[in-house]
Amino acid sequence: MNHFKIFIVFIISLNYSVYGQNYTGMIINERDQNPVEFVNIGVVGRNIGTISDENGKYSLLIDKKFENDTLKFSCIGFESFSIIVSNFIKLANKNIFLKEKIYELKEVIVSPKKFKEKILGYTSRSKAIRGGFKENKLGYECGVFLKIKKSAVINKLNFNVLDCSYDTLFYRINFYRVAGKMEFENILTKPIYFKIPKDKIKDKISIDLTSENIRVNGNCLVTIEHIKDLGNGYLWFSGSFPGRTYYRKTSQGNWESVPFGISINVEAKIEE
DSSP, X not given: OOOOOOOXXXXXXXXXXXXXXXXXXXXXXXXXXXXXOSOEEEETTSSOEEEOOTTSEEEEEEOGGGTTSEEEEEOTTBOOXXXXXXXXXXXXXXXXXXXBOXXXXXXOOOOXXXXXXXXXXXXXXXXXXXXXXXXXXXXXXXXXXXXXXXXXXXXXXXXXXXEEOOSEEEEEEEXXXXXXTTEEEEOOSSOEEEEEEGXXXXXXXXXXXXXXXXXXXXXXXXXXXXXXXXXXXXXXXXXXXXXXXXXXXXXXXXXXXXXXXXXXXXXXXXXX
């Protein structure tokens, strides 16, 4: 009997021209003039984007044919900034200043509710199906949809690693609410990062999120985002059929999906 493996790769080569101008600058906090790290930068709806580094610096290649499109800068904890590409190109200084975002504190109503512990997402450990990060591409993120009827408190994020070539993992965790068809809005008020050295990378990795006090109401999307230059390499997760994985190729790009479930899940307390 012939044995075979199914390899699902849902990172597709970018289809825009490699010809264009490379622009560099820095993202700065308008209030204290400090650099803002890991800001999502990209042309809205296009697979053209990047992420600022830990010093707020960025480098972005844009073809002039996109001059009528919108370039967007966004980061958790800050107001987004958008500018028409043609106007951005004309800027003598490409440094961008972001305003800190003020979050309204919502009234907390305490009522007797019953919660049940449950695992949401995909838990496959299959070695025959894989998906994830095939290269060091800033802004790429992938995740799974969590079906929640009422509300849930997120305690842990788990993912099953099939293969990894990086010496250290450094990623951002995102939780999004549904804002429309294939449209999602981040619900977090502060960024969540995790860093794992190679000697700690195991088949199953668990990230404790209890201290983050993440509460979601209704269906949501949880993703892992590649935000730092890790050098040449890859990170593969197990996958399973049936299922569905959501991803976008770069910052501010459109969301897409593939018909199999990447092995990412959360441990949560679900309101009954």
